[in-house]
Amino acid sequence: MGNYFHSVILKEESCNGCTHCIKRCPTEAIRVRNRKASIFGERCIDCGECISVCPYHAQKAVTDDLEDIKKYKYKIALVPPVVHGQLDTGYSIGKVLKAVEMLGFDRAYDISPYCDVVSAIIKYYIDNNLVPKPAVSSDCPAIVRLIQLRYPDFLPNIIPIDSPMEVAARLIKTRVVKEKNFRPGDVGMFFLTPCPAKVTSIRVPLGIGISYTDGAVSVRKVFASLCRNLKELQNVEDVEGYEYSGRGIGWGRVGGQSYSIDSKHYLAVDGIENVIKIxxxxxxxxxxxxxxxxxxxxxxxxxxxxxxxxxxxIAKRRIRYLSENIASPPLMSEEKVKEMLDTGILKWTEEIKPKKLISFDHDIKEAIKKMEKTEEILKDLPNIDCGSCGAPTCRAMAEDIVNGRARLEDCIFKLRERVKKIEK
Amino acid sequence: MGEMVKLEYRVSSEDFERAGDASSNTKKVLKKIGIPSDVIRRAAIVTYEAEMNLVIHSMGGEIVVEIFPDRIIVTAKDFGPGIPDVDKAMQEGYSTAPDRIREMGFGAGMGLPNMKKCSDDFSIESEVGVGTEVVMTLYI
Structure with missing residues (x-):
C-alpha cells in the first residue's frame, strides 16, 4: 500500500478469490492474483463498495474499538443523523444519545445542529457565487476523493468547508476544553461512523492539516450494545438537555442537504456509479x-x-419521518455565517491538489506507445469482461499486461487457445 | 509517423442506446495517457457532438480519433445525406432536426458551432447525396 493510509483493507484469509469486488470498484483499484484480491493504494478512494459487495466479508474497514476511548480523560461521542435511521422512530433523540453515553462516553452530541451550520455556510457560498457552478458539497469524502482522482477540473467547485462531523468536533472540542479547563489532549472526540470514507478523512483529512476528531467507532460494532441500552431506558422518563434539529437529521439521506438550503436548482445523486455518470x-x-x-x-x-x-x-424512511416531525431552529443569518467563517476554524486551509493517476508513463510519447500496445492486445482479448483473469475488464487486463503486471495466459480464453494449439 | 493511437468507432443512425460510447471511451483513453485535462474536456465535447450528429442526422458513419504526442485529430465521416448549406449549418441555433429529436432534448443547433469552438483547427466538407466529413484538430 506504500504511503497511502486506507481504512478499507483486505483480510486475506477470508478472501477466496472471487471477482465481485473487482467489478464493483469505481476506480479499478482491485485485482485478484493467485486467488487473493489486492488493492492498489494510490487508486482507492475508500468508498467501501467492495465491503458492501464481498460475500465472504474479506474486505474490512479499520475502525476504533470502544477500548480506544479509554485513553482520554473526557470522552465525547459525535452522533450523526444516520444513527437515528438504524433505530425505531419510537425512541426519542434524547434517549438515543443517552444510550450512546452508556457505551462509555461522558457526553454524546447529536451532529444535526452542526449540519445546520454547514447548510447555512453552503447557502452563503451559493448565494454569493463564491465557487463556480455547480457548487459541490464536501460532505462525502469518497466523492471529494473521486473528484481529486477522476474529475480534477471540478476541484474548484467544491465548497471548501469542513463536513458536519469536523465542524462539530472543532466547535465542541474548543468549547469543552475552555469550559472545563482541560488540555486538548484530555478530550477524545469519537465519531459513530457509517462508512470507511469518514475514517480515512479523520486519519488523512482533505483540506485541513489535522482532524479534531480523534477516532471513529463503526455503528455496526456498537449496535447491539446500543439496543440493549435503549431497552434499559424503556421505563425512564424522556431525557432532556440535548440539542438537535429535524432539518439537520435530514442530512442522513440523499436530498437532505438540498432541502436544508432550500435550493431551487439542485441535483442530488447517490451511488458512486451514478455520481460518475453525472x-x-x-x-x-x-x-x-x-x-x-x-x-x-x-x-x-x-x-x-x-x-x-x-x-x-427503511433507514431512509425513518430519517425522512424524523426530519419532518422534529422542530428545527432557523438557519444562521448571513452575518453570523460571515462571523463564523472569519474565525477561520471551519474553512479549509489546504488546497486539494489533483491526484494524477499515471497509468503508463510520465513521458507522453512513451505513454502513447504503451496505449497503442494496449489497444493491440485488447483486440486479441475476448472483450467479454468476465473477470476470470483477476482484472475488472479486458481493457484493464490489457493495461496490466503492458505494465508487466499480468501475462496474456492469465486470460482463460487465451490459455485455452494455447493448450489447443499444443495439442494439435 | 512515430507514436500514435488510433481509435475507431462505427456509429449507426438513430442508435441512441450507444450514443456517447465513442466520446466516453475516448475520454478514458486520453485520461490514461495523461493528456492535460482541458484538452481532454474539449476532445470529449467534440467527439460527443460529432457522435450525436451522426446519430441524429446521418445515415450512419464512423468516428476516428488519432492521438499523437502533440495533437489529437478527430474525424467524423458519414455516408450521407450531406448538408445542402454548410454556412447555415455552422450558425448557432440553426438546426434541421425533426420535432421527435428535439423532444428528446437534442437538436438545439449548437452541435457544429460547439465543435468548431472546442477545436483548434476545424474543417468541414459536405456533398449532398454523398456525405459529410468533419476534421477537428486539438493541439496538446
Missing part, C-alpha cells in the same frame, strides 16, 4: 442550470453506508 455529463459542459450538486458514494446517501446495520430504504 460528472461525465458535467465534463461535456452540460447541466449548466444546476446550482448545487449533492453527491454521495453510497446509495440512498449516508443511510447506505457499509458499516451500518439497517436496510437503507
Amino acid at each position: 460528472f461525465d455529463e458535467l465534463e461535456l459542459g452540460k447541466l449548466e442550470d444546476v446550482d448545487f450538486l449533492e453527491a454521495y458514494g453510497c446509495l440512498g446517501g449516508c443511510v447506505g453506508g457499509p458499516l451500518l446495520v439497517e436496510n437503507s430504504f
Whole structure:
C-alpha cells in the first residue's frame, strides 16, 4: 500500500478469490492474483463498495474499538443523523444519545445542529457565487476523493468547508476544553461512523492539516450494545438537555442537504456509479442550470453506508419521518455565517491538489506507445469482461499486461487457445 | 509517423442506446495517457457532438480519433445525406432536426458551432447525396 493510509483493507484469509469486488470498484483499484484480491493504494478512494459487495466479508474497514476511548480523560461521542435511521422512530433523540453515553462516553452530541451550520455556510457560498457552478458539497469524502482522482477540473467547485462531523468536533472540542479547563489532549472526540470514507478523512483529512476528531467507532460494532441500552431506558422518563434539529437529521439521506438550503436548482445523486455518470455529463459542459450538486458514494446517501446495520430504504424512511416531525431552529443569518467563517476554524486551509493517476508513463510519447500496445492486445482479448483473469475488464487486463503486471495466459480464453494449439 | 493511437468507432443512425460510447471511451483513453485535462474536456465535447450528429442526422458513419504526442485529430465521416448549406449549418441555433429529436432534448443547433469552438483547427466538407466529413484538430 506504500504511503497511502486506507481504512478499507483486505483480510486475506477470508478472501477466496472471487471477482465481485473487482467489478464493483469505481476506480479499478482491485485485482485478484493467485486467488487473493489486492488493492492498489494510490487508486482507492475508500468508498467501501467492495465491503458492501464481498460475500465472504474479506474486505474490512479499520475502525476504533470502544477500548480506544479509554485513553482520554473526557470522552465525547459525535452522533450523526444516520444513527437515528438504524433505530425505531419510537425512541426519542434524547434517549438515543443517552444510550450512546452508556457505551462509555461522558457526553454524546447529536451532529444535526452542526449540519445546520454547514447548510447555512453552503447557502452563503451559493448565494454569493463564491465557487463556480455547480457548487459541490464536501460532505462525502469518497466523492471529494473521486473528484481529486477522476474529475480534477471540478476541484474548484467544491465548497471548501469542513463536513458536519469536523465542524462539530472543532466547535465542541474548543468549547469543552475552555469550559472545563482541560488540555486538548484530555478530550477524545469519537465519531459513530457509517462508512470507511469518514475514517480515512479523520486519519488523512482533505483540506485541513489535522482532524479534531480523534477516532471513529463503526455503528455496526456498537449496535447491539446500543439496543440493549435503549431497552434499559424503556421505563425512564424522556431525557432532556440535548440539542438537535429535524432539518439537520435530514442530512442522513440523499436530498437532505438540498432541502436544508432550500435550493431551487439542485441535483442530488447517490451511488458512486451514478455520481460518475453525472460528472461525465458535467465534463461535456452540460447541466449548466444546476446550482448545487449533492453527491454521495453510497446509495440512498449516508443511510447506505457499509458499516451500518439497517436496510437503507427503511433507514431512509425513518430519517425522512424524523426530519419532518422534529422542530428545527432557523438557519444562521448571513452575518453570523460571515462571523463564523472569519474565525477561520471551519474553512479549509489546504488546497486539494489533483491526484494524477499515471497509468503508463510520465513521458507522453512513451505513454502513447504503451496505449497503442494496449489497444493491440485488447483486440486479441475476448472483450467479454468476465473477470476470470483477476482484472475488472479486458481493457484493464490489457493495461496490466503492458505494465508487466499480468501475462496474456492469465486470460482463460487465451490459455485455452494455447493448450489447443499444443495439442494439435 | 512515430507514436500514435488510433481509435475507431462505427456509429449507426438513430442508435441512441450507444450514443456517447465513442466520446466516453475516448475520454478514458486520453485520461490514461495523461493528456492535460482541458484538452481532454474539449476532445470529449467534440467527439460527443460529432457522435450525436451522426446519430441524429446521418445515415450512419464512423468516428476516428488519432492521438499523437502533440495533437489529437478527430474525424467524423458519414455516408450521407450531406448538408445542402454548410454556412447555415455552422450558425448557432440553426438546426434541421425533426420535432421527435428535439423532444428528446437534442437538436438545439449548437452541435457544429460547439465543435468548431472546442477545436483548434476545424474543417468541414459536405456533398449532398454523398456525405459529410468533419476534421477537428486539438493541439496538446
